[in-house]
Amino acid sequence: xxxxxxxxxxxxxxxxxxxxxxxxxxxxxxxxxxxxxxxxxxxxxxxxxxxxxxxxxxxxxxxxxxxxxxxxxxxxxxxxxxxxxxxxxxxxxxxxxxxxxxxxxxxxxxxxxxxxxxxxxxxxxxxxxxxxxxxx
Amino acid sequence: xxxxxxxxxxxxxxxxxxxxxxxxxxxxxxxxxxxxxxxxxxxxxxxxxxxxxxxxxxxxxxxxxxxxxxxxxxxxxxxxxxxxxxxxxxxxxxxxxxxxxxxxxxxxxxxxxxxxxxxxxxxxxxxxxxxxxxxx
DNA sequence: GTTAGTGCAAATGATTTGCAAACAG
DNA sequence: CTGTTTGCAAATCATTTGCACTAAC
Numbered sequence: 001x002x003x004x005x006x007x008x009x010x011x012x013x014x015x016x017x018x019x020x021x022x023x024x025x026x027x028x029x030x031x032x033x034x035x036x037x038x039x040x041x042x043x044x045x046x047x048x049x050x051x052x053x054x055x056x057x058x059x060x061x062x063x064x065x066x067x068x069x070x071x072x073x074x075x076x077x078x079x080x081x082x083x084x085x086x087x088x089x090x091x092x093x094x095x096x097x098x099x100x101x102x103x104x105x106x107x108x109x110x111x112x113x114x115x116x117x118x119x120x121x122x123x124x125x126x127x128x129x130x131x132x133x134x135x136x
Numbered sequence: 137x138x139x140x141x142x143x144x145x146x147x148x149x150x151x152x153x154x155x156x157x158x159x160x161x162x163x164x165x166x167x168x169x170x171x172x173x174x175x176x177x178x179x180x181x182x183x184x185x186x187x188x189x190x191x192x193x194x195x196x197x198x199x200x201x202x203x204x205x206x207x208x209x210x211x212x213x214x215x216x217x218x219x220x221x222x223x224x225x226x227x228x229x230x231x232x233x234x235x236x237x238x239x240x241x242x243x244x245x246x247x248x249x250x251x252x253x254x255x256x257x258x259x260x261x262x263x264x265x266x267x268x269x270x271x272x
Numbered sequence: 273g274t275t276a277g278t279g280c281a282a283a284t285g286a287t288t289t290g291c292a293a294a295c296a297g
Numbered sequence: 298c299t300g301t302t303t304g305c306a307a308a309t310c311a312t313t314t315g316c317a318c319t320a321a322c
Contacts, residue, residue: 014296014302034286048304053287069205071260073311074286089252100248105241112236113265116225121265129249129257148276148321170311184279189312209286210311 016047020055021079030068030076030088030097030126068124089127096131152183156191157215166204166212166233204262227267236263 023036023043031039037052056077059065068076087105090097105125113121159172159179167175173188192213195201204212204224214233223241226233241261249257 016303032286046304050288050305051303054302057288067207069207069209071203071205072286073205073209073211075209089249089254089257098252100252102244102248105244108238108241109263112238113225113263116234116236117268117271118225118227118234118263118265119271121225121263123261123263125259125261127245127249127254127257127259129254132253135253135255150277150321152278168311182279186280186313187278190277193313208311 016051017055019045019047020052024077024079030078032074032076087125152187153191155181155183156188160215166214168210168212223261225263227270232267
């Protein structure tokens with residue numbers, strides 16, 4: 001069976017689910033489950049790590065968040081982009097991130113996909129480096 | 137000290153390193169370390185799993201193989217076809233992948249990083265979609 | 273011989289799961 | 298109440314590492 005429409009998967013509204021969604025929502029870019037867990041803990045809203053993972057996975061399955069894989073293999077989550085597709089320039093030192101985006105990149109992706117006969121192509125682009133403050 | 141030129145990292149030629157390189161070379165697409173390990177075992181050349189990992193990581197560091205992350209988080213390795221920095225257009229259905237690359241994207245990355253005051257920026261770009269054969 | 277490289281088994285670290293207690297509706 | 302959801306701790310899984318041992322040069 002499955003939901004007739006829309007928001008799908010929420011069965012019960014709980015404090016912890018709301019907290020996780022909240023934490024993700026207030027994050028500028030991608031966050032690991034552990035980061036979110038820490039963030040919640042710091043802000044006083046206790047949520048078990050397992051619950052963070054469970055919630056994140058449900059959200060991902062429901063298509064409400066994007067999941068990406070860091071080079072190290074950890075899962076990175078972010079609340080689903082609105083309409084505007086953009087990417088992130090993340091500082092590997094302090095974690096600050098800037099949204100960047102350019103019509104040109106999107107166009108290149110589309111062109112490349114087409115040239116190779118691929119369809120339904122999505123892309124993930126992450127720029128990782130050192131921000132001004134963390135440089136030397 | 138370091139190598140005067142070229143192939144870099146190889147210090148000693150060993151049977152097991154050769155086997156791993158070999159196994160990877162004969163693979164059409166991406167392989168996990170575990171798959172390669174199994175493949176070697178089946179073909180009778182015993183190589184410890186740890187050694188497979190160690191070798192693969194050295195190769196990756198030397199830029200002689202590409203590393204990709206499966207959605208599940210496992211590392212996927214493949215012998216690099218070119219030395220140039222490039223990206224992959226991967227079919228989510230059959231896993232076939234095409235190397236793509238474009239000076240323009242690299243340039244855009246550099247420009248964007250600079251504009252935001254970031255340095256030492258690396259980037260990861262993956263295009264995922266359906267190849268011609270898997271379409272419809 | 274020396275030293276780098278190997279294999280195993282134990283250590284990691286992220287993520288998952290089992291299960292009894294806590295909670296929403 | 299009654300079925301969900303939680304939290305903890307134990308269990309997984311891929312990958313890494315410590316260390317005694319073997320092989321390359």
